[in-house]
Amino acid sequence: MKCSMSQEGTLLSSGHPAETRPPDVYSAACPTRQLLDRVADKWTTLVLTLLRDEPMRFNALRRRVEGVSQKMLSQTVRQLERDGLVTRTVTPTVPVSVSYALTPLGGTLVDALQAMIDWAEDNMAEVSKAQTAYDERRLG
């Protein structure tokens, strides 16, 4: 995929006026990059992978995603709904209940994200070892 824009120039430092480069993911204004920023969000990843298994209600998500605030979860699910990645279903029970579920589009994204999580689970130990080695080299 190719983005066809040139850079905005507004956010660049003074010394380098806009240069013409093949525009791709690494360009700031590319929509793909914007999407990547969103997708790489911490809560987004966790919420989406939770919903892979089953639809969940708001407070169920909140309990499961430890450390998320009401505000951030609310923000996250609204964003996901806007992006067409999850559906929001309101059931008019006595206290209203709201359920969130993956859309097919969201499902395809979860697969990519899961690869990332799997990597983290598989390689955490090795990374920790590298960190320790690095720190000892610096301090010792």
Add this chain to the structure above:
Amino acid sequence: MKCSMSQEGTLLSSGHPAETRPPDVYSAACPTRQLLDRVADKWTTLVLTLLRDEPMRFNALRRRVEGVSQKMLSQTVRQLERDGLVTRTVTPTVPVSVSYALTPLGGTLVDALQAMIDWAEDNMAEVSKAQTAYDERRLG
């Protein structure tokens, strides 16, 4: 590595009981979650995928990753080196030159990240459509 998937009973919002129970990815204190946070970082993703193709020098990366500041790039590559994902090679030329390259461990991570980028490139259009539809539903 897999953190235990036990459901946490006590969810104190303010505390950081890092050493009590082994939680899963969705728990705040799990090392896997910490790693995921790092990996999901914006610049990390871009730098790592750039290095997949070839080793690059500092300013080459800087030019390529549009919008990154010197400070953030410096921070990012140092972190990546500490995590054992990239190597930092100093060549004592006249002005010193520093080259960064992926380690084998870093290479395995890039594959997972690339899946995420591919998804973004493939589905950007559909997401944009969903966003527009959502916004029109709200305003119209």
Add this chain to the structure above:
DNA sequence: CAGTATCCAGAGTGATACTG
């Protein structure tokens, strides 16, 4: 060239209180 140090504006986030 490849950084480090400093300053500081503002986005992101949590706590709290309130609503349907």
Add this chain to the structure above:
DNA sequence: CAGTATCACTCTGGATACTG
């Protein structure tokens, strides 16, 4: 239950200047 609104605060991250 499922949010929204408001405020206070942290902490990222950009701009700038300096160093080896």
